[in-house]
Amino acid sequence: MTNSPMTPGIVPGRLPSEAYCENFADLHAPYDGHEAMVAADRCYFCYDAPCITACPTAIDIPLFIRQIQAGMPEAAAKTILEQNILGGMCARVCPTETLCEEACVREAAEGKPVEIGRLQRHATDSLMEAGVHPFERAAPTGKRVAVVGAGPAGLACAHRLSMHGHEVVVFDAKAKPGGLNEFGIASYKTVGGFAQAEVEWLLKIGGITIETGKALGDGLSLEDLKSEYDAVFLGIGLGGVNALSGEGVDKDGVGDAVEFIAALRQAKDVATLPVGRNVVVIGGGMTAVDAAVQSKLLGAENVTIVYRRGKDRMSASLFEQDLATSKGVKIVYHAQPVAVHGNGSAAEVEFEYTRDGSKSLEGTGETFRIPADQVLKAIGQTLDGAPEGLTLERGKIAVSETGRTSVEGVWAGGDCATGGDDLTVTAVAEGRDAAEDIHKSLSA
Amino acid sequence: MADLRTDFVGIKSPNPFWLASAPPTDKEYNVVRAFKAGWGGVVWKTLGLDPHIVNVNGPRYGVVYGADRRVLGINNIELITDRPLEVNLREIKQVKRDWPDRAMVVSLMVPCEEWAWKEILPKVEETGADGIELNFGCPHGMSERGMGAAVGQVPKYIEMVTRWCKANTRMPVIVKLTPNITDIRHPARAAYAGGADAVSLINTVSSITSVNLDTMSPEPSIDGKGSHGGYCGPAVKPIALNMVAEIARDVETGDLPISGIGGITTWRDAAEFLSLGSGSVQVCTAAMTYGFKIIDELTRGLSDWMDEKGYASIDEVVGRAVPNVTDWQYLNLNYVTKARIDQDMCIKCGRCFAACEDTSHQAIEIKPGRVFEVIDEECVACNLCVDVCPVEDCITMEVLQPGDVDKRTGKVVEKEYANWTTHPNNPAAKAAE
Numbered sequence: 001m002t003n004s005p006m007t008p009g010i011v012p013g014r015l016p017s018e019a020y021c022e023n024f025a026d027l028h029a030p031y032d033g034h035e036a037m038v039a040a041d042r043c044y045f046c047y048d049a050p051c052i053t054a055c056p057t058a059i060d061i062p063l064f065i066r067q068i069q070a071g072m073p074e075a076a077a078k079t080i081l082e083q084n085i086l087g088g089m090c091a092r093v094c095p096t097e098t099l100c101e102e103a104c105v106r107e108a109a110e111g112k113p114v115e116i117g118r119l120q121r122h123a124t125d126s127l128m129e130a131g132v133h134p135f136e137r138a139a140p141t142g143k144r145v146a147v148v149g150a151g152p153a154g155l156a157c158a159h160r161l162s163m164h165g166h167e168v169v170v171f172d173a174k175a176k177p178g179g180l181n182e183f184g185i186a187s188y189k190t191v192g193g194f195a196q197a198e199v200e201w202l203l204k205i206g207g208i209t210i211e212t213g214k215a216l217g218d219g220l221s222l223e224d225l226k227s228e229y230d231a232v233f234l235g236i237g238l239g240g241v242n243a244l245s246g247e248g249v250d251k252d253g254v255g256d257a258v259e260f261i262a263a264l265r266q267a268k269d270v271a272t273l274p275v276g277r278n279v280v281v282i283g284g285g286m287t288a289v290d291a292a293v294q295s296k297l298l299g300a301e302n303v304t305i306v307y308r309r310g311k312d313r314m315s316a317s318l319f320e321q322d323l324a325t326s327k328g329v330k331i332v333y334h335a336q337p338v339a340v341h342g343n344g345s346a347a348e349v350e351f352e353y354t355r356d357g358s359k360s361l362e363g364t365g366e367t368f369r370i371p372a373d374q375v376l377k378a379i380g381q382t383l384d385g386a387p388e389g390l391t392l393e394r395g396k397i398a399v400s401e402t403g404r405t406s407v408e409g410v411w412a413g414g415d416c417a418t419g420g421d422d423l424t425v426t427a428v429a430e431g432r433d434a435a436e437d438i439h440k441s442l443s444a
Numbered sequence: 445m446a447d448l449r450t451d452f453v454g455i456k457s458p459n460p461f462w463l464a465s466a467p468p469t470d471k472e473y474n475v476v477r478a479f480k481a482g483w484g485g486v487v488w489k490t491l492g493l494d495p496h497i498v499n500v501n502g503p504r505y506g507v508v509y510g511a512d513r514r515v516l517g518i519n520n521i522e523l524i525t526d527r528p529l530e531v532n533l534r535e536i537k538q539v540k541r542d543w544p545d546r547a548m549v550v551s552l553m554v555p556c557e558e559w560a561w562k563e564i565l566p567k568v569e570e571t572g573a574d575g576i577e578l579n580f581g582c583p584h585g586m587s588e589r590g591m592g593a594a595v596g597q598v599p600k601y602i603e604m605v606t607r608w609c610k611a612n613t614r615m616p617v618i619v620k621l622t623p624n625i626t627d628i629r630h631p632a633r634a635a636y637a638g639g640a641d642a643v644s645l646i647n648t649v650s651s652i653t654s655v656n657l658d659t660m661s662p663e664p665s666i667d668g669k670g671s672h673g674g675y676c677g678p679a680v681k682p683i684a685l686n687m688v689a690e691i692a693r694d695v696e697t698g699d700l701p702i703s704g705i706g707g708i709t710t711w712r713d714a715a716e717f718l719s720l721g722s723g724s725v726q727v728c729t730a731a732m733t734y735g736f737k738i739i740d741e742l743t744r745g746l747s748d749w750m751d752e753k754g755y756a757s758i759d760e761v762v763g764r765a766v767p768n769v770t771d772w773q774y775l776n777l778n779y780v781t782k783a784r785i786d787q788d789m790c791i792k793c794g795r796c797f798a799a800c801e802d803t804s805h806q807a808i809e810i811k812p813g814r815v816f817e818v819i820d821e822e823c824v825a826c827n828l829c830v831d832v833c834p835v836e837d838c839i840t841m842e843v844l845q846p847g848d849v850d851k852r853t854g855k856v857v858e859k860e861y862a863n864w865t866t867h868p869n870n871p872a873a874k875a876a877e
Contacts, residue, residue, distance in 0.1 A: 034513070037512075038511065038512045041511040041512065044793045044795060044834050045795070046792075046793040046794050046795065047793070047794025047795065047797050047798040048794060048810075048814075049794075050792070050814070105791040105792055105793045106791070108791050108792070109791040109834075109835065
C-alpha cells in the first residue's frame with residue numbers, strides 16, 4: 001500500500017501495518033495482580049456504598065473489591081456475576097465515569113475514584129481465564145422460553161432463566177450472537193474476541209440454544225413464539241437509524257456510523273478498511289465518539305465530530321469527549337448539518353451554527369463548511385420491526401418495571417424497551433429482572 | 445541548628461541513631477557503609493564463643509505487609525553471628541580505629557556461667573569498643589540453649605550475669621531486654637540491681653507471621669516446618685513505647701538510662717522514643733527495608749523538629765513526655781469531649797457510622813443526603829470514628845468547657861480535676877479531704 005493519511009478519497013491502508021496493532025490495542029491495559037491489590041486497597045468499604053446505588057445492576061462493589069484485597073479475585077468475580085452476568089463486558093464498556101466511579105467518595109474527596117471498572121475486569125478476567133463458570137442450573141422445570149435478540153438483554157435474560165431450570169432458545173438476526181457487544185462497540189474497548197468468548201462462557205451453564213439468522217418478520221412471528229413457548233422475551237435492540245435530512249445526504253461517502261463500527265469489529269485486518277482523508281461524524285453520543293476515534297485510528301487525516309448542542313448536553317461523557325480529542329478528533333459544538341456538497345461523492349458538509357432558543361434549538365443563520373470525503377451519521381437509532389399488537393411509548397416497547405409488555409406472556413428489555421439509559425449494563429439489568437419475573441410467573 | 449550529639453552512659457556518638465545488633469551490623473563491610481552513610485553508632489551483631497553457631501540454610505525472615513507491600517513487620521529465625529569470634533573481634537578493632545567518633549557497642553551472648561563471660565569480656569575490651577550489650581532477648585534458637593530470652597525471662601539470672609559483667613570489665617554494660625515477659629519492670633529492676641549502666645529494649649517479639657495454607661507450614665518455612673521467630677518493625681512500636689515508658693516512670697528504675705528500640709522508621713518515631721526516656725535509639729528493620737540512606741531523613745527530621753520546638757540538644761528532649769504517662773486511675777474523669785464531624789470535609793463514606801452503629805455506642809445518625817451527624821446524647825467520645833475516618837481532621841473531639849452540660853449524662857461539666865480514686869462508684873474510694 002502506498003496510501004497515507006493525505007491520500008484523497010476513501011481508501012484503505014493509510015498507515016504502516018504496525019500502527020494498526022498499536023492503535024487498536026486495549027484502551028485500558030488490564031491490571032497485573034499487584035496493581036489490582038494497590039487499586040483495591042483504595043476502597044474505603046463505605047457504608048451503604050453510593051457506588052452500588054449508582055450501578056444499574058447493583059453489584060456489591062465494596063464486597064468484590066474486598067475479595068480482591070483478600071486475594072480471591074475469582075470469588076470477587078462471582079459477586080459481580082451474580083448481579084451482572086456480562087460483568088466482563090461491562091467492566092470494559094460501562095461509562096463508569098458517570099456511574100459507579102462518579103459516585104465513589106474518593107471522586108468527591110480527591111477527584112480520583114477507585115478504579116472500579118478496571119478492578120471488575122481484573123476479577124472477571126481471572127475467573128474466565130480459569131475457565132470457571134460458577135453457576136449451576138436448578139432442576140429442570142419443563143418450561144421453555146423464547147428470547148429474541150442475543151444482545152446483552154437477551155443473554156442476561158437467558159442465563160437467569162436457565163439458572164432457574166427453564167429451557168431457553170435465543171434467536172438472533174445476525175450470524176453471531178452478542179448484539180451490540182459484538183457489533184456496536186469500539187474495537188479498542190473489547191479486544192481479543194472478548195465478546196464471543198464471553199458468550200461462550202455464559203452458555204456453559206447449559207440449557208440455552210442459540211439460533212442465528214432468525215428475526216421477527218424474517219422467519220419468526222410473535223404469535224408462533226407465544227404458542228410454542230411458555231414465555232417470550234424481546235431484546236431486539238434498535239435496528240433502525242435516524243435519517244439525516246438536508247440536501248445531498250444521499251451522496252456517496254455518506255453512511256451510518258453504526259455500520260462503520262460493525263464493519264470494523266468484524267474485520268479480520270483493519271488495514272483493509274477504507275476510511276476518508278477528511279471524516280465528519282454527525283452526532284453526540286457514544287456511537288459518534290466510537291466512529292470518530294476509530295476513523296482517526298484508521299489513519300484519517302482530519303476527523304471532526306459536529307454536535308448540534310453544547311458540550312454539557314452531549315450524551316457521550318466528558319471522559320469520552322476527552323478521549324476523542326486526545327486522539328486528535330476535533331469536536332465542534334452548536335452546529336447542525338444543512339447540506340452535503342460534492343460532485344456525486346461528498347466533498348464538504350455545510351453546517352449552520354445553533355443556539356438554544358427560547359423554546360428549542362434554533363439556527364443562527366451563519367454557516368460554514370468542513371471538507372468531508374466521508375460523512376458518518378450517528379444521530380440515534382430507532383426501533384425497527386417491533387411486532388404488531390405491542391403498545392409503544394416514545395418509539396419504544398412500553399414495559400413495566402419488571403419488563404412486562406402490554407401483551408400477556410411477552411416481556412421486553414434493553415434498548416428496544418422503555419426505561420433506563422441505552423447502556424449495556426442497563427440492558428443486562430432489564431434482561432435479568434425480566435427473567436426473574438418470567439420465572440415467578442411460570443412458577444405460579 | 446539542634447545539636448544531635450549524644451553521650452549515652454559515656455558512649456559518645458554524633459547522633460542518637462545506632463544500628464541495632466542484627467544482620468546490618470554483622471561485619472566490617474556493612475558497618476563501614478553505615479558509618480559512611482552517617483549512622484551515629486552500631487551495636488555489633490551478637491558474638492558468642494567458638495565454635496560459632498550455624499544458621500538454617502533456607503529462609504530466615506517472614507513478613508507482614510500493609511498496602512502496596514509496605515513492610516509492617518518482619519520476623520526472623522536468624523541466630524547470633526555465624527562467623528568465628530576472632531574474625532569479628534579483628535574487624536571491630538579495625539572499624540573502631542578507623543571511626544573513632546562513632547559509637548561501637550558489642551552485643552554478647554555466651555552460656556550462663558561466669559567463666560564464659562570472663563573469657564570473652566577481655567577479648568572485647570581489647571578491641572577498643574565503647575561498651576557491651578548483653579543479649580538477653582532473642583526469643584528463638586538460642587533460648588533453647590539456655591541463652592538469650594531464656595536469661596531475660598528470669599530476673600535473677602539477669603541480675604547475676606549483669607553483676608559478673610560489671611565485675612569483669614570496665615566497659616559500660618547495657619542489658620538488652622526481651623518483651624516476651626509479663627511485666628517489663630521486673631527484668632529492668634534486676635538489671636539495675638546487677639549494676640547495669642543502661643537497658644536497651646525491646647528485643648523481638650515471639651511470633652509466627654503467617655501460615656502457608658497450601659502446605660500448612662508456618663512461614664518462613666524450612667522444609668515444611670516453621671519455628672517461632674522474633675517480630676520487629678513498625679508493628680511492634682506501640683509495644684516498645686509502652687515498655688520504655690514503664691521503665692522510665694518506675695520509681696525503682698527511673699534514673700536507669702534506656703536505649704530505645706522497636707519499629708523506629710522515621711524521625712518522628714525516634715523523637716517519641718526519646719520523649720519517653722530513651723537516651724539513644726536503635727534501628728534495624730527500617731534499614732533492612734530501605735537501606736542505610738534513611739539516616740539522612742532521620743537526622744534531618746529530628747534536627748528540624750528540634751529547631752522548630754526550640755530544643756537545643758538531645759538531652760532536652762529525653763524523658764519530656766514521661767511525666768504525662770500515668771495510671772488509668774489518675775486520668776481526669778471531668779474531661780469531657782464530643783465527636784464533631786466537619787460537614788465540609790466529610791466525603792460521606794459512612795465508615796464512622798458503621799463503626800459507631802455496629803461496634804460502639806450508636807451515636808451517629810444518617811440524615812437525608814448521607815449527612816452523618818453525632819448524637820451528643822449517645823456519644824461517649826470513644827474516638828473510634830476519628831480513628832476510622834479516612835479524612836484527617838474531618839472528625840475531631842471538642843472539649844466541653846466547665847459549665848457546659850454533657851447531654852449524655854445530663855451533668856454539668858466541672859472544672860475541677862477528679863479521678864477514679866475519689867469516684868463514688870469506686871469501692872476503695874477515699875473521700876477527698
